[in-house]
Amino acid sequence: MTGAPHGLSRRRFTLAAALLAAGCAAPHQGTGRPNDPIVLTLLSHYASGELKAALQGPVDEWNATHDRVKVRTKAVEFNDLLTTFMVRQAAGQGADILQPYCLWNGQLVRAGVLRPAPPEDAAEITRGYGAAAAGSASVGGKVYGYPTEAQTYALYYNKRLLRESGVTHPPRTWRELEDTAYRTTRRDRYGNTLVQGFGLSTYDESTTVGQTLALLNAAGGTFVSGDGRRTAIDSAAGRAVLDLERRLVSSGASEPGVNVYKAFQSGQVAMVISAGWWTGSLKAQMGDAYRDVAVAPVPVPELGAKPATLATGFMLGVNASSQHPREAWEFLRWLNTDRVGVGKGATVTRMSALQVSVGSLTGRADDMRTLLGKGGDPNLRPFLDALGYAVPEPNVPGAQQAKSLLRKNVEALWTGQQSVDESLRTIRRQVDREVSRSW
Amino acid sequence: MVNALTPETTARPPRPRSAGPARTAVGPRARARRHQAVVAYLFLAPVLLFFAVFLILPLGFALLLSMSHWAGFHLGDIQPAGLDNFTSLFAGGSTFLTPVLTNTLLFALGTVALALAGSVLVATCVDNLRFQGLWRTLYLLPIVTTVVAVGNVWKYMYEPGGLVNGALNAVGLDSVAFLQDPDTALPAVVVVQAWASVGTAILILTAGLKSIPESYYEAAALDGAGPVTVFWRITLPLLRPALLFVCVTQFITGLQSFALIIVMTRGGPGDATNVAALEMYRQAFSYGDWGTASAAAFVLFVVILLVTLAQLWIFRRKGEDA
Numbered sequence: 001m002t003g004a005p006h007g008l009s010r011r012r013f014t015l016a017a018a019l020l021a022a023g024c025a026a027p028h029q030g031t032g033r034p035n036d037p038i039v040l041t042l043l044s045h046y047a048s049g050e051l052k053a054a055l056q057g058p059v060d061e062w063n064a065t066h067d068r069v070k071v072r073t074k075a076v077e078f079n080d081l082l083t084t085f086m087v088r089q090a091a092g093q094g095a096d097i098l099q100p101y102c103l104w105n106g107q108l109v110r111a112g113v114l115r116p117a118p119p120e121d122a123a124e125i126t127r128g129y130g131a132a133a134a135g136s137a138s139v140g141g142k143v144y145g146y147p148t149e150a151q152t153y154a155l156y157y158n159k160r161l162l163r164e165s166g167v168t169h170p171p172r173t174w175r176e177l178e179d180t181a182y183r184t185t186r187r188d189r190y191g192n193t194l195v196q197g198f199g200l201s202t203y204d205e206s207t208t209v210g211q212t213l214a215l216l217n218a219a220g221g222t223f224v225s226g227d228g229r230r231t232a233i234d235s236a237a238g239r240a241v242l243d244l245e246r247r248l249v250s251s252g253a254s255e256p257g258v259n260v261y262k263a264f265q266s267g268q269v270a271m272v273i274s275a276g277w278w279t280g281s282l283k284a285q286m287g288d289a290y291r292d293v294a295v296a297p298v299p300v301p302e303l304g305a306k307p308a309t310l311a312t313g314f315m316l317g318v319n320a321s322s323q324h325p326r327e328a329w330e331f332l333r334w335l336n337t338d339r340v341g342v343g344k345g346a347t348v349t350r351m352s353a354l355q356v357s358v359g360s361l362t363g364r365a366d367d368m369r370t371l372l373g374k375g376g377d378p379n380l381r382p383f384l385d386a387l388g389y390a391v392p393e394p395n396v397p398g399a400q401q402a403k404s405l406l407r408k409n410v411e412a413l414w415t416g417q418q419s420v421d422e423s424l425r426t427i428r429r430q431v432d433r434e435v436s437r438s439w
Numbered sequence: 440m441v442n443a444l445t446p447e448t449t450a451r452p453p454r455p456r457s458a459g460p461a462r463t464a465v466g467p468r469a470r471a472r473r474h475q476a477v478v479a480y481l482f483l484a485p486v487l488l489f490f491a492v493f494l495i496l497p498l499g500f501a502l503l504l505s506m507s508h509w510a511g512f513h514l515g516d517i518q519p520a521g522l523d524n525f526t527s528l529f530a531g532g533s534t535f536l537t538p539v540l541t542n543t544l545l546f547a548l549g550t551v552a553l554a555l556a557g558s559v560l561v562a563t564c565v566d567n568l569r570f571q572g573l574w575r576t577l578y579l580l581p582i583v584t585t586v587v588a589v590g591n592v593w594k595y596m597y598e599p600g601g602l603v604n605g606a607l608n609a610v611g612l613d614s615v616a617f618l619q620d621p622d623t624a625l626p627a628v629v630v631v632q633a634w635a636s637v638g639t640a641i642l643i644l645t646a647g648l649k650s651i652p653e654s655y656y657e658a659a660a661l662d663g664a665g666p667v668t669v670f671w672r673i674t675l676p677l678l679r680p681a682l683l684f685v686c687v688t689q690f691i692t693g694l695q696s697f698a699l700i701i702v703m704t705r706g707g708p709g710d711a712t713n714v715a716a717l718e719m720y721r722q723a724f725s726y727g728d729w730g731t732a733s734a735a736a737f738v739l740f741v742v743i744l745l746v747t748l749a750q751l752w753i754f755r756r757k758g759e760d761a
Contacts, residue, residue: 083724086511107727111510190608192599202619202707256708257619258599401726412709415621429532434726437527 030070038069038324040331043084043095045314047075054358058335058350069327071097089113089321096322097332099148102136102313106228106397109139115320117143118329124337132311133363135392140228145317146336149355150363151275152386153214153298153310156282160292161195161270170271170296174244177271177299181253184270197253199272200245200414201260206312208256208407211273214310215241217391218298223406224435228396231431233406234424240301242413242420249414256414265289273298275312276383280359283377295379297386311390313363346370363387398435405430505733511723524734534710535718535735540742543714546629546700547693547746553633554689555682558640563674565641566648575645579638586635590702593631594618618704621711628703628712632696640685647681648674683754687747694743715739 030038046055055073063070074095076084082104088094089111100108108114117125122143126134133147157170165184171177181197188194201207213223221237224230232238248254261278263269265286283290298309316336318328339347352367356376361368361383368384394402406427413423480487505525508518528535565574581589596602597617604614617627651674659669675682697716700706706713715735723732 082727086724086727089512090514107510108512111512111516111727113512190604191613192604192608204705255599257616398726401728404721404725408707408709408713411707412621415619415708415711417621417709417711430534433532 034067037067038327040069040071040097040322040324040328041074041095042071042097042099042316043074043076043081043088044099044316045075045078045081046073046099047077050358054354058354061350062331062334069324069331071331085113089319092321094319094321096319096324096328097316098319099314099316100145102147102315102395103393103399103403105137105139105144105315105395106399109142109144110397112320114144115318115322115325117145117317121146121329121333124333128337129363130365130387130390132387132390132392133313136311136313136363136395137315137317139395145315146332146351147363148314148316148336148351149277149360150311150313150387151277151361152383152390153210153273153275154382154386155271155273155296155298156264156278157271157294157296158264158267158269158292159294161267165270170294171299172296173299173303174240174301178244178247178253181248181271182251185251185253187252193252193255193258194268196255196258196260196263196269197271198248199258199260199264199269200248200254200256201258201272202256202411202414203259203261205403205407207260207274208410209403210275210310210312212241212245212406212410213393214273214298215244217308217310218300218305220301220306220308222391222394224394224396224399224402224431228394229436231402231428231435233431234428238424239420242410242423245410246413246420250416254414256411267292276380277360279377279379279383283359293379295382297382307386307389309386309390310393311387312393342371361387396435398437401434402431405434501733501736504729505737507730509729510727511729512727520730524730525738527731528734528738534713535715535738538710539713539715539718540738542625542710542712543694543696543716543739544742545625546632546696546712546714547690549626549629550632550636550693550696551686551689553629554636554640555685557633558637558644558685559675559678559682561637562641562644562648563670565645571645575642578641581635582638584635586698587702589631589635590699594703597627619708621708624704624708624711628700631703632693632699635699636689636692640689643685644678644681647678651677679754683750686754687750690746690750691743694739694746715742 030036042055042059044055046052052075055075059071059073078101081099081101085094085098085100085108094113098108098114100114105114116122125137125143125146129137129147130150132152133150134143136150137143137145137147155170161184162168162170162180165180167180167183171180177198183197184195185197186193186195200211216223216233216237219237219240221235221241222232225232245254249256258268260269260272260274261281264272265282267289279295282293286293297307300307316332318325318332322328334350336349336351339349340353341347342353348367348370349362349364352362352364352371355362356368356371359377359380361380365384365387368380368387372380372384393399396402409418409423409427409430412418412426413420418426503517506520506522508520508523509516527533561578565571565578568574598604599614599616603617607614615623617623655673655677656669659673664672695716696714697720700712700714700717701720704712706717716739719732719735719739722728722735
C-alpha cells in the first residue's frame with residue numbers, strides 16, 4: 001500500500017493538541033471591552049416550564065439593555081442542583097451566580113463556595129426583607145445573597161370535609177386540630193383509609209421534616225440551638241410535637257405512607273401542613289374543586305400563644321471563584337432591588353414580580369402585598385402573614401444531614417420503632433454528633 | 440517434550456563480545472524486537488489509558504478520599520484524616536454497621552435465595568415445556584424494563600389501595616402497609632429485586648440444563664429413578680457451574696443495589712431499608728462528606744470480596760471450579 005505517510009505529522013499533532021486543550025479549557029468569559037462583553041453564568045433549578053421562562057424574561061431584558069455584561073442561564077432539576085454545584089466547582093467550572101437552597105448555605109460557606117455580600121447589598125437585604133428570609137440567606141450573622149422564593153408553612157384544609165364532619169372553622173389550637181382530625185377520618189371495613197384527618201407524610205424529606213418543624217416552631221421550640229452547634233429538639237416543645245404526631249398516627253387519623261400531595265387533591269385528606277408553593281399546583285390540578293381548599297395559620301398548642309411556623313427558601317449569591325464578582329452583584333442588585341411599575345403607580349422588584357407570576361412569594365412583604373392586592377389568590381395571604389413571624393430553617397454546616405437524621409427518627413416514631421423518649425434521645429445524639437463534626 | 444537439538448544448542452560457544460560482524464547480526468534483531476514491543480504498547484495504549492483514567496485513577500482517588508476530609512468542592516481543600524473515616528463508620532451511635540450494612544446483607548441474601556430458588560424451579564419447568572424461547576423471553580422482560588418503572592409499578596401495587604392489598608381484601612384479609620411498616624418494608628423490596636433479576640438467572644440456568652448430557656437421564660430412567668431423585672441426584676449437581684455463576688453475580692448485584700430502593704422507599708421508613716450504596720450516595724452528594732462515603736465504599740468492597748470468596752470456597756469444596 002502506498003500513499004500518505006504513516007502517523008500524524010508534527011503539525012497535525014500540534015493542531016489536535018491545541019483543539020483538545022481548547023475543548024478542555026474554561027469557556028471564554030469576555031473582558032468587558034467593546035464587542036467582548038463579560039459573560040456571567042447563572043446556575044439555578046429553574047430548569048423547565050414556567051419557572052424557566054419566568055427567569056429568562058428579566059435575563060433577556062438585562063442582556064438587551066447592558067452591553068458590557070451579559071448573563072447566561074444554566075439550569076438543572078432541584079434534585080441535581082447540589083451535586084452540580086459540587087462537580088462544577090471541583091472542575092473549576094463553577095457558575096458566577098448560584099441559586100442554592102438555603103439549607104445548604106452553611107455547607108457551601110464552610111467549603112468556601114459562597115462570597116459574602118458587599119456591605120451595601122447586605123444592608124439592603126437586612127433592611128428590605130423579612131427576618132426569616134434574611135436569616136435564611138445568612139450564615140453566622142453574615143449575609144451571602146438575595147433571598148428569592150421564600151416559603152412559609154401553614155395549614156391547608158378541605159372546607160367540604162370539615163363541613164361534612166360538623167366542623168365550622170379551621171383549628172386554631174392543637175386540641176382542636178386533634179378533634180378535627182379524629183372527626184374527619186374515614187376508613188373502610190378492611191382498614192384502608194378513605195379520608196385522613198391530618199396528613200402526616202413520609203412522601204419526601206422536606207415534607208416530613210417541614211411538617212414536624214412547623215409544629216415545633218409553633219410550640220415555641222427550635223430544631224438547632226442559637227449557636228448552631230447542637231440540636232434543641234429535646235425540649236418540652238419537641239416532646240409535645242412528637243407526642244401529638246404519635247397520637248395522630250396510632251389513632252389512624254394520619255396515614256404517613258400515603259402520598260399526601262395526591263391524596264389531598266383527591267379529597268382524601270382533611271388537613272395538612274405544607275408550604276405556600278403548593279397553592280399554585282393545587283389550583284392547576286384540582287380545577288373547580290380548588291374552591292374547597294382554604295389555608296389557615298399553623299395551630300398553636302394553646303389559644304393566645306404567639307404564632308410561629310417554619311420558613312425555607314432559596315437565594316441568589318455569588319461564587320467565591322467568580323472572576324467577575326462586582327459585575328455579578330451589579331446584576332443581582334438590578335434583579336432584586338431595582339423597581340419596575342406594575343400599574344397605578346405601584347412598583348415592585350423584578351424578582352418579586354417573577355416569583356408571584358409563578359405562584360410563589362419573596363421575602364419582600366411590601367411587594368407581595370402590592371402584587372397580591374391585584375387579584376391574587378387569597379390562600380396565599382396566610383403564607384404572606386407568616387413571613388413576619390416564621391422561623392428560618394436551620395442552615396448551619398451539617399444542616400442537610402441533621403434534617404435527614406430528623407426525618408429517619410420521625411419516621412421511626414411514626415412506625416412504632418421508637419418511643420417519643422427514644423426518638424428525642426436518638427435525634428439529640430445523632431444530630432449533635434454530625435453537626436459538631438461539620439464545624 | 441524434549442527437544443533433540445537442545446544439547447547442541449546449549450553447547451554452542453558464546454559469541455565473541457567484540458566481534459563486529461556478530462554485533463551487526465544481533466543488533467537489527469534486537470532493534471526489531473524493541474520496535475515490535477513499542478508498536479504493541481502503542482496498540483495497547485488506548486486500552487491502558489482507558490483503564491488508567493476510568494479505573495486506576497478513580498480507585499486511587501477514592502482511596503485518598505477515604506483517608507481524608509473533603510466537602511466535594513475544591514480539590515485543594517482535601518485534608519488528611521488517617522483512618523478517622525473508617526473508625527467513625529463503626530463508632531458507637533453510627534448507623535453504618537447496624538442497620539445499614541445488616542440491611543445490605545439481608546437484602547442481598549434474600550434476593551439471591553428467592554431468585555435462585557425461583558429460577559431453578561422455573562428453568563426446570565421451562566426445560567420441559569414446548570415454546571421454550573417464548574417462556575424465556577417472557578421471564579426476561581423485567582430485565583429490559585427500567586428499574587424506575589419497575590419500582591414505581593410495584594410501589595403502587597403495594598399501596599393500601601393497590602393490587603396486592605386488593606387481592607388480600609378479596610380473600611377477606613386486612614390491608615398491609617407493606618412499604619410503610621418497618622417489619623415488611625425490606626422483605627417487600629427484596630421480592631421486587633428477586634422478581635426483576637430472575638430472568639437473567641433463568642437464561643443462564645436453562646443454558647446449564649441444556650449442557651447436561653441426555654444419557655444421564657436415560658440411565659436414571661432405566662434404573663427406575665423418579666423425577667425428584669433425578670432432580671436432586673442429576674440435575675442439581677450438574678447444574679452447579681451455572682448455579683455458582685448466578686449465585687456470585689446476584690450476590691454482588693444485591694450488595695451494590697441502590698436504584699430500586701431509592702425509588703421504592705428512599706431507605707425508609709426510618710432506616711428500615713437503608714443500604715450501603717444509598718448511604719454512600721447520601722454521604723457524598725447530600726452531606727458533602729466524601730471521606731466517609733469513600734471509606735464506606737471500601738468497606739463494601741471488602742464485604743463483597745469476602746462474600747464472593749466464601750461462595751467460591753463453598754462451591755470448590757463441592758468439587759466445582761470457578
